[in-house]
Every structure is written in C-alpha cells, then in structure tokens.
Amino acid sequence: MKGYIIKRTIVALLLIYIVLTIVFFAFRLGGADPVAIMLPPDATPRDQQVLMEKFGLDKPLGVQYITFVKNAVGGDFGMSFKYSEPALTVLLDRFPATIKLGLAAFLFSLAVGIPIGILSAVRRDSWIDSFGRTLALAGMSLPTFWVGIMLMLFFGVALRLLPVSGSDTALHYVMPAFCMSLYPIALFTRLARSSMLDALKSEYIVMARVKGVPEKYVIMIHALKNASITIVTVIVSVFGGLILGSVVVETIFSWPGVGRLVMESFFGRDYPVVQVFVMFVTLIVVVLNLLVDILYAYIDPRIRYQ
C-alpha cells in the first residue's frame, strides 16, 4: 500500500511539472509578450528596456525558465496586468464564489442522479426507468449554455421570477446551479444505473437472495456497496466537467467567480491570470486523482495487489 501511494505521488508530481513546463514555453514563445501588451504604442525603446528588465525578459531563456519554476513552486506567477496584484491573489479572491456554486450544483446532481439511477436499475423497464433514461439523454444532449439562456429568457425576462445575474441571494443560485448540474445528473444517472445493473446480476447477489436476505438489504447493502466503487472514480471526471461548466455558466449569468475571471483575463490578454488558472486546475485535478486512486485501493483490495 505504501509503495503504491509513493508510486502514484511521483507520477502526479511529474505530471504537474510537465504542465508547468508547457505553460512556460507556450506563453513565453507565443504571442503573450507582456512588454508589448502593457506599453502604449508610443513608448520609447528605453521604456521597453526598463520593462524587460523588470520582468527578467532580458535574461537567457534557460535562466527565465528556472526563475519561473522556482517562483511557481512558491505560488508566484507574476502580477496581473489588469489588477496590479499577484495573479494568484486575484484568482483566490474569486475562488469562493465558484466553489459555492460548484458545490451546490454537485450536491444537487448527486442527490438527483444517483437515486434515480439506482431506482432505474432496480425497477428495470418501469416508468421510473424510462424517466431516468430520458433524463440521462436530455442531460447529454442539451447544451448547457443554451439551457442557461432559455432559463434566463423564460424565468428572467418573460416571467421576471429569478434574477439573471449576480450572486447575492439564494435565488441567484437557482438557475446557474441547475444549469451546471444538468450534465453531471445525466452522468450519475447513467453510471448508477449501469453499475447497479452489473452488481445485481452478479453471483453474490444470487447467493444473498438464496440465503433469504430481505430484498431491501440485498439492494442497499450488497449491491450498492459494490456499485459505489465505480461511482467514486467517476467523481473526478465530473470535476473536469464542472470546471468547463463553471466557465460557461459564470459567463452567461455574470457570476463573479473564477470561470468568468479567466474568460475576461483571456480576452483582456491578462496572461498571468490565465497561467495561474491553468496550473491551479491541473493541481486540483492531479490531487483529486491521487486521492481517488488511494481511496479506490482502500475500498477494493483487488487493486492493491495488482
């Protein structure tokens, strides 16, 4: 178990390092020259020189790279051009709003998707199964951003029931959170259904039934416990979806979170903020993956001994 964790941690660190390197070269060699972005068109060569020195751009690329990695390890990705604050601070300021929305959407999708998926599997081919399948299909086929716009048009513009932008009250959460949860609901429903179906077909379920275990316990304890292994691993990939979801939903509903910040920064060519976002998301994804791997090995002994 210990060796397993150490191996996985080394792979995770390596991945973060690779992404860091890609980010450095992509932004340094690409069009993101901070000097050109920050200086007015009538700046003198001397101004350019001063700014280049300030950002360390006059040094050789290798030295710049080492400085970049060293700073990045300490969480320093340079100053945001727009806010004149460290990019990481800018990002972290907006982070709570995103987390709150993401968490609301995530919990909602868990609460809706998993019970429906389980019921679909238990009562296969009943009305609840067709409902679950339709729900899954809708979640997969409806584009989040269009659903968001339609909700806005209907509840915001036509009926004037819900606020269309901002994040002040609980009512502000309704539309964005619902929107963001559509895809995860579909995913959870599908997943819970298929893994429950698999579990219910297996021999230990037959055995439990033969032994005379009440149906309630067969489903809740024997089947669900085994089905939950698959569900846990998929939570990580849902996180990836939530990142994209937060960018889309925050853009539509003007939610003051990280997603909107990164879009603004990207189009405003505020590249340090975009860099921080990229690294931040990578870090979270890698750490979550690592945690799930460990959790997985903990729940299911078969993995550990491979």
Next chain:
Amino acid sequence: MFIRLWSLLRGKTKNKKQTDQAWAGRIKMPYFGLACLALFFLMVLFAEFLAPLDPLQGDLLKASLPPFWMDGGSWHNILGTDMLGRDVLSRLIYGARSSLIISVGCVAFYATIGVIIGLISGYVGGRIDMIIMRIADLWLSVPGIILLFVLASINGPSARTLILTFGIMGWPYTARIVRGETLSLKQRDFVKLAKVAGCSNLRIMFSHILPNIVNTLIILVTIDIGGIIVYTATMSFLGLGTQPPSCDWGLMLAEGKQYITYAWWLVTFPGIAIVIAVLGFNLTGDWIRELLDPKQKLQ
C-alpha cells in the same frame, strides 16, 4: 464495407443464430433519432438549395425582424433576421455544415492519434502498455479547456485551434478501445502465423490487426459526434472556437445573447438546431451501442 456494417447492425453476424435475430428485433429502431439525423444531413448536403437567402449578406434596413407568425414578420425571412439583417434560417442551414466539418475534423484527428497509441499499447504490452494507460487515465481527467486556453493564447482562438486541442486531448478514448481489441486479436492464429511468416511488428499492427478493428472503430467514433457538436458549439459560444462572421450555431447564440430581452428568436432557434443534431447522433448512437454490446446480447 457498408454491407458488412449494416449486417453487423442488424445482428446478422457470421454465426446466424435465432437468438441473435430475436435480440436485434427487441431493440427498437430510433425513428425519431434517425429523422433528426436525416434533417441534419439534408441541411449539410443541400445548404445551397435549401437556404432561401445568402447567410452572410446583411440588410440593415431589415435588422431584427421577428419570425413570420409575429407582427412585423414576413415570409421573406421565415425565422426572422439578426441585428445585421441576416436571415436566421439561412444561417442555421449553413451552420449545420460548419458544425459537422469541425466535429468530423476533431474526431478524425483524435481517432488517428488514438489508433496509433492504442495499437502500440496493446501490441507491445508490458511496461509500456501500463505507462500509456496510466497516462491515458490522467489525461481524461484534465479539462480540455485549459489546453485550449494555452493554445489559443499562442495562435489566437479559431476552429483550427479547437480541432488541434481535441486531437491532443481526445486520444485516450479511442486508444482504450483499440488497445482492448488489439489485446484479444493478438492472441488469434492469423497474428501468430504472420509472425511465423516473418512479418515485421509494424506490418502486423497496421495491416493485420488494424483492418479488423476498423469497423467497430468507425461506428464507435461516429456516435461520439453528438457530444462533440455540443462541445464545439460551447467553445464557439465562449469565443474560443469559430470566429465571426462564419455561420456557426454557437456563435449565433453568443451574438443573440446580447439582445435576449427583445429578440428571443435569435437565441431560441440555433439552440433547437443544436439539439436536433445532437439528439439525432445520440439516439442513433445509443441504438448502435446497444446492438453492438455483447453484454446486452446475453441478457
């Protein structure tokens, strides 16, 4: 090849058993999905004939006209016009082509990379296989949008950048399928015989194993297109994909969103178009998946 595909879909494989046919009959044809798909391909193939007006030609005197059934609307612009006076229906019809081209571009790109990596992983096996699959797992959890940000800040956002991002991010899906198939094909006699006959490993991989995977691969990749249409439309909506003045459904929604309070038709119709296309691909895809899945066959 298409006859083979078709017989595969109808469940008439080599071993023609009664159970097989009964099973194929049990899964209903998705008529609604096929109808959606037909409508979509009609728009893609015959845009020039179907579109009543030039999709790029605006007429500012006719800006933001509503659809024909509302006051001020006319049969000339059936679904109304946008802020620049361009015909919404014509733009929708041409948009089908754009979304199909981008989606197919994405699929072709990542499937090619995935096939190569999957073949190597499955055929070589051992430590290399383990490492590749481990990378594939991690890769799947990284949101594609962060790479899109990186690439788009070098080249600027465009449909090409979007396709490139997809190629780099999407390969693990195909690689997994190809690897699985390769693993089982590797054990078959014709591969062993080829080895005895002195074929090189490359030759075995690409001219002995690959042709046996192609059928399944084409089907599995085609049914991914629905999801990709949503994804690329989302990116265009955010401004990270197709750039104006192209006709793209995501782009039309982004432009229309600014006028949501008084021109509802600008944000409604492109969305319906996306949903029709995606439902077409997803419903048909689910049907195909069910037909192909040997696990379901046994039930």
